[in-house]
Amino acid sequence: MIVAEQKPLAEIKSMLGEAKRVLVVGCGTCVTVCFAGGTKEVAVLASTLRMSTHLDSKETVVDEVVVQRQCEWEYIDPLLATLDQYDLVVSLGCGVGVQTLAERFPKIRVVPGLNTMFMGLPTKTGECEERCQACGNCVLDQTGGVCPISRCSKQLLNGPCGGSQNGKCEINQDVPCAWQLIWERLTNLGRQQELLKVQPPKDWSTSRNGGPRRIVREDLQLPEGYRD
Amino acid sequence: MAVRAGSFAKISNCPKGIGINARGWEAVSAMAQNGYSNLEHLIQDRQFVVTGELGPPKGWQRSEVEKKVELVRGVVDAVNVTDNQTAIVRMSSIAAGRMLVEAGLEPIIQITCRDRNRLGMQSDLLGAAALGMRNVLCLTGDHQSFGNHPTAKNVFDLDGIQLVEMVSHMRSKGVFQCGEAIEGGGPPFLVGAAANPFGDPFEFRPYRLAKKVAAGARFIQTQLVYDIPRFRKFMEQVVAMGLHEKVAILAGVGPLKSSGMARYMRDKVPGMIVDDYYVNEMEKAVANIPKEEKKARNEAWKKRGIELCIEQIGEIRQIPGVAGVHIMAIEWESALRPIVEGAGLLPRPTLN
Numbered sequence: 001m002i003v004a005e006q007k008p009l010a011e012i013k014s015m016l017g018e019a020k021r022v023l024v025v026g027c028g029t030c031v032t033v034c035f036a037g038g039t040k041e042v043a044v045l046a047s048t049l050r051m052s053t054h055l056d057s058k059e060t061v062v063d064e065v066v067v068q069r070q071c072e073w074e075y076i077d078p079l080l081a082t083l084d085q086y087d088l089v090v091s092l093g094c095g096v097g098v099q100t101l102a103e104r105f106p107k108i109r110v111v112p113g114l115n116t117m118f119m120g121l122p123t124k125t126g127e128c129e130e131r132c133q134a135c136g137n138c139v140l141d142q143t144g145g146v147c148p149i150s151r152c153s154k155q156l157l158n159g160p161c162g163g164s165q166n167g168k169c170e171i172n173q174d175v176p177c178a179w180q181l182i183w184e185r186l187t188n189l190g191r192q193q194e195l196l197k198v199q200p201p202k203d204w205s206t207s208r209n210g211g212p213r214r215i216v217r218e219d220l221q222l223p224e225g226y227r228d
Numbered sequence: 229m230a231v232r233a234g235s236f237a238k239i240s241n242c243p244k245g246i247g248i249n250a251r252g253w254e255a256v257s258a259m260a261q262n263g264y265s266n267l268e269h270l271i272q273d274r275q276f277v278v279t280g281e282l283g284p285p286k287g288w289q290r291s292e293v294e295k296k297v298e299l300v301r302g303v304v305d306a307v308n309v310t311d312n313q314t315a316i317v318r319m320s321s322i323a324a325g326r327m328l329v330e331a332g333l334e335p336i337i338q339i340t341c342r343d344r345n346r347l348g349m350q351s352d353l354l355g356a357a358a359l360g361m362r363n364v365l366c367l368t369g370d371h372q373s374f375g376n377h378p379t380a381k382n383v384f385d386l387d388g389i390q391l392v393e394m395v396s397h398m399r400s401k402g403v404f405q406c407g408e409a410i411e412g413g414g415p416p417f418l419v420g421a422a423a424n425p426f427g428d429p430f431e432f433r434p435y436r437l438a439k440k441v442a443a444g445a446r447f448i449q450t451q452l453v454y455d456i457p458r459f460r461k462f463m464e465q466v467v468a469m470g471l472h473e474k475v476a477i478l479a480g481v482g483p484l485k486s487s488g489m490a491r492y493m494r495d496k497v498p499g500m501i502v503d504d505y506y507v508n509e510m511e512k513a514v515a516n517i518p519k520e521e522k523k524a525r526n527e528a529w530k531k532r533g534i535e536l537c538i539e540q541i542g543e544i545r546q547i548p549g550v551a552g553v554h555i556m557a558i559e560w561e562s563a564l565r566p567i568v569e570g571a572g573l574l575p576r577p578t579l580n
Contacts, residue, residue, distance in 0.1 A: 154382070155384045155387075160427060163498040165428050169498075179432075192432075196439065198393060
């Protein structure tokens with residue numbers, strides 16, 4: 001899932017500017033699971049903004065709504081009917097959600113209430129870790145299912161750097177060394193010989209380095225004349 | 229024939245100042261005519277090789293490099309010139325390396341994957357070759373979070389092993405990483421890499437070295453060895469795999485400056501193991517000197533640090549498969565001469 005965390009209140013408040021009627025829009029998918037933009041977080045942020053703007057002697061109206069998925073037109077389109085009441089939308093969706101709203105509703109200002117962090121999973125209550133960078137050229141078959149692109153601080157493809165010690169990464173004792181994990185996993189599977197091959201330079205053109213990405217599936221596209 | 233250290237004696241007196249002087253070009257053309265580096269010839273000749281290290285200044289003054297050059301002249305066979313070491317911005321290794329060439333010394337240009345992509349690295353390497361540099365040490369590079377620009381974006385387009393392979397193919401096949409031919413043929417680089425016998429997973433370390441050899445590394449400089457039993461164990465594996473026959477392994481050594489430095493390296497530096505022996509010996513060196521007598525303590529520490537380094541070299545030389553030593557006297561280049569002399573490694577060989 002996409003993992004995000006809420007921006008500091010001061011930053012969110014500074015984005016409100018002179019807005020008098022604000023709609024906080026949450027998302028019921030990834031950011032609900034990581035406790036950043038679900039029903040509860042939207043309610044807490046909305047009431048905090050109400051109290052805070054009240055203390056600033058502003059009577060800003062702050063309403064709240066949560067859509068099932070902020071990253072698909074069909075889930076956000078019902079908002080259109082009420083949007084003319086507002087002069088600002090604070091999105092508690094990921095960066096995709098913010099842009100989906102901004103793209104669909106060009107007449108209203110949309111600002112982000114979250115910082116989108118990474119694609120990952122909850123490893124224990126209150127903790128999420130990164131697992132994928134969407135490099136567009138998956139190597140997990142070569143690395144025992146542990147991703148060196150997202151989990152090695154230097155994105156190495158040929159084994160651990162000299163800074164790996166006691167299973168930890170050189171940048172931080174809280175970060176496990178991805179290559180230690182890869183080594184252990186492949187050793188447990190009796191496949192460590194696979195790490196002896198020199199892996200050639202990666203083709204980064206499928207990652208963000210190749211420019212914004214797009215997938216076209218002709219088999220899924222509707223024939224001319226059909227409405228999307 | 230190799231470039232001889234002695235043949236540069238005259239050139240060492242070249243006038244100093246900004247700009248490239250005529251004698252500097254003499255040095256370059258001598259190197260270019262001879263093609264391969266002196267270090268390469270010494271390795272082929274199975275000499276016990278001694279390399280040192282010179283950190284370029286955190287500024288642009290030539291004099292800072294020139295001062296250090298005089299401290300290493302005639303003491304080592306080639307000198308590593310570091311590339312933004314510990315991710316702190318310094319004068320470029322190739323620019324400083326050029327000053328060494330002008331002064332008649334042989335640089336080993338360090339190049340890391342942190343700051344440049346494959347385009348940047350290859351273009352810099354062509355420039356380095358044109359300016360008379362022949363030895364390249366390929367490194368992954370410390371993470372930028374250690375340095376003075378921790379908010380920078382890192383590159384790591386290639387990893388250290390892929391860099392070794394790229395530079396090696398530039399030389400052997402005369403091609404860029406993309407496969408296109410290099411105009412005028414491949415630059416005659418001697419390709420080196422680093423190895424850390426003290427990193428984990430320990431069992432993988434000899435295999436990682438094997439990968440570097442397979443990628444084309446001809447010499448290896450190791451992390452500082454302050455745990456000789458572990459290094460011996462690593463070398464046993466390396467010799468069992470026959471790697472020492474394919475690559476010259478230079479063990480990393482360095483003089484400790486104080487007991488604080490020894491403790492710091494033991495407890496804080498990722499990828500290092502420092503045996504308590506070294507910490508204890510450095511503490512003992514100042515045991516009878518009061519804390520207020522800073523100068524006396526520093527002198528005692530430095531004296532013991534140099535002695536311990538000489539002792540390390542003596543022990544390491546006995547380990548089968550070791551082809552030389554790489555002495556890292558960090559910001560203490562003046563220690564090189566007493567160490568090399570004390571270890572009985574002077575004068576350095578010249579090839580005929």
